[in-house]
Amino acid sequence: MRTVIEGAAIATVDAAGTEYAEGHLVVNGSHIESVGPGAAPDDLPADRRVDGRGCLLTPGFVNTHHHLYQWATRGFAQQSDLFNWLVELYPVWAGLDEDITRAAATAGLVRLARTGCTTAADHHYVFPSDGGDLLGATIDAAAEVGIRLHAVRGSMDRGTAAGGLPPDSLVEDTDTALAGTADAIDRWHDRTPESFVRIAVGPCSPFSVSAELMTGAADLARGAGVRLHTHLAETIEEEKQCLAEFGCTPVDYAERLGWTGADVWLAHGVHLSDDAIRTLGTTRTGVAHCPTSNARLGAGIAPVADLLAAGAPVGLGADGAASNEDGGLGIELRQAMYLARLRGGAGACDARRALWLATMGGAACLGRDAELGSLESGKLADVALWRLTGIEHAGIADxxxxxxxxxxxxxxxxxxxxxxxxxxxxxxMVTESDVARALGTASARLARKAGITR
Known part of the structure; x- marks a missing residue:
């Protein structure tokens, strides 16, 4: 099927930053056939022609970090920092099952799609022993909603008895975690360029995972040719713990365990020394910048401009809806721009850099910048057409x-x-009222399982 969109302003986000005040884009099947100024040729056969006047055409956004199951636990721990927030929520997440996870993931993915997201990386690391196939439920939800999913098979094997943060009842043993990760790769990972489902390997964080699981997961990922993802350097408390326990910073610890490189992207990267930034840049280790979640938990402001200057790929992440109740990706462009300016002044980030972070930056973190992230001939047709004719945008010439x-x-x-x-x-793809109703039911059931009256 060939679709022609014409009359829109276009921001291609290609390497040259090409834009058209009025242009056209031709989609043929699953790929972009052409993009250019003015109208498409009148004699070009098309199954559908879309009037884009008054609209802006951009690449679909790429969400580099999320926890979709957390859509069932929004509004908890409203005044807490990260560690206290986790301690309050771990017992609630212990009640997750397939139905709750599917309802939460479906709602979260619909919200992402409605805010311009066409590819989402979801980090699922909580697997109660009686929960069922939670990763499969999330993958089913993505197929129903219709956007691409990079499902990160997370894991935790370090409970409180081993000096970790999660309760012992909520962690897996190391061998079970690695076996579950290998099984996820075998079942679902699609290596084709057009893939809608890819698997990544994702031990949760240094305060919930043993060194053995970190190194074993890295070996597993590289043996299977998939990417690696974990939380790192999110809070100052994490850095203090790493220094006390391992005698080094979180980035030094990650490097020691083989967790830097062009096949790795890290969530948050807030508390980074100049040496750490150089390490991430030199190794081309990616960073998922989650500005709203970092602000909600009071974690700090990531040094995005410095990371980009050092050569590290940086994309945007909405993070879980329990630490970002909005749950969409669209607002993260503005949040990233504003936080960069709070850290580095008004020239630290502009609108086009924010758009790049949400598109090409995110695609680079996921290793898909050859396929996604810009509007160019031959790339996958992941396209957002934004309507700018309302009162909210009238009179903004750019x-x-x-x-x-x-x-x-x-x-x-x-x-x-x-x-x-x-x-x-x-x-x-789905009826939104049904999705909202299912989410409300799932959230209430999860709260009841935790003994919480809301």
């Missing part, structure tokens, strides 16, 4: 500034692999 500085615009259309996922700001 459409990219309207997108990033202004209120998040409604989506006229969102395509993932050429398939319509959102049209006129509603899901084309």
């Amino acid at each position: 459409p990219v500034a309207a997108l990033v500085f202004g209120a998040l615009p409604p989506l006229a259309m969102l395509l993932a692999g050429g398939r319509t996922v959102i049209e006129d700001d509603e899901s084309s």
